[in-house]
Amino acid sequence: MSEVQRRKYSQEEKNSIFDGEFMPHIDSMYNFAYRLTFDEDDAKDLVQDTYLKAYRFINSFEQGTNAKAWLFRILKNSFINEYRRKSKQPAKVDYQEVETYYNSDDVDYQSTSDMRADSVKDMLGDEISNALNSLAVDFRTVIILCDLEGFTYEEMSKILDIPIGTVRSRLHRARNLLKEKLQGYAKNMGYNTDEEEE
Amino acid sequence: MDMNEESTQGRKLKCTDTSKCFELLESILDGEIDNSKEILKEKLAKCQPCFAHFHLEQAIRDVLKNKCTKHEVPNELVDSIRKQIQEIK
Numbered sequence: 001m002s003e004v005q006r007r008k009y010s011q012e013e014k015n016s017i018f019d020g021e022f023m024p025h026i027d028s029m030y031n032f033a034y035r036l037t038f039d040e041d042d043a044k045d046l047v048q049d050t051y052l053k054a055y056r057f058i059n060s061f062e063q064g065t066n067a068k069a070w071l072f073r074i075l076k077n078s079f080i081n082e083y084r085r086k087s088k089q090p091a092k093v094d095y096q097e098v099e100t101y102y103n104s105d106d107v108d109y110q111s112t113s114d115m116r117a118d119s120v121k122d123m124l125g126d127e128i129s130n131a132l133n134s135l136a137v138d139f140r141t142v143i144i145l146c147d148l149e150g151f152t153y154e155e156m157s158k159i160l161d162i163p164i165g166t167v168r169s170r171l172h173r174a175r176n177l178l179k180e181k182l183q184g185y186a187k188n189m190g191y192n193t194d195e196e197e198e
Numbered sequence: 199m200d201m202n203e204e205s206t207q208g209r210k211l212k213c214t215d216t217s218k219c220f221e222l223l224e225s226i227l228d229g230e231i232d233n234s235k236e237i238l239k240e241k242l243a244k245c246q247p248c249f250a251h252f253h254l255e256q257a258i259r260d261v262l263k264n265k266c267t268k269h270e271v272p273n274e275l276v277d278s279i280r281k282q283i284q285e286i287k
């Protein structure tokens with residue numbers, strides 16, 4: 001993941017890496033970009049910029065290493081540096097505030113939800129999607145990377161430039177926030193929760 | 199019907215260390231713990247709060263993975279990327 005140029009690839013090698021290792025991830029890249037920006041045009045621009053940067057800095061990519069994580073890191077950085085400011089969807093929480101306030105690794109793993117697995121299973125895709133989209137971008141991001149894209153904590157740590165402990169605690173908080181949103185939907189759907197039965 | 203009562207089946211109703219247990223269960227669900235099958239089996243068989251927490255967390259991961267709509271990549275995006283790459287080659 002280092003930006004340091006390791007070697008110079010020939011034109012043929014560059015094409016092979018680009019087509020064989022970068023382009024297969026375009027579906028995941030577009031989905032990530034769309035869930036960050038909530039706008040089709042912004043998502044397209046973000047993905048396109050990411051691929052152009054990836055090509056431009058291809059010599060700093062080591063062939064055969066984790067191309068998907070490398071691309072996601074570029075996309076995430078582009079989003080923070082360039083798109084977040086002009087995004088049509090204003091950030092719900094100030095990034096610095098989140099970084100300072102939520103980056104503590106000290107997290108309480110007490111249960112915060114009375115919701116039941118059954119009520120979650122019956123939820124519609126739209127409800128899940130809306131709940132995910134309503135989270136602040138830093139929480140939304142860790143859930144997308146872990147649950148939708150299947151990255152490991154270590155890969156997420158490199159993509160997000162944060163320690164593994166912070167990945168773990170941010171994920172836990174993100175899922176708790178998601179549970180709160182889903183619990184609201186569950187009540188609207190008429191599911192009883194333990195809280196209501198007591 | 200109280201499903202909580204029904205599903206306890208010999209499990210203790212209070213967890214002695216929810217903080218440690220829930221962190222472990224969440225790491226297992228995220229695939230971060232090797233050889234977790236036995237640990238998980240024992241925890242879920244003995245402790246009701248761990249059992250409930252595990253299944254709720256698992257359900258959330260499942261719906262996120264299976265029900266969050268994938269946005270289709272616009273057709274012109276791949277062509278546009280390739281065209282721009284050609285220009286900078």
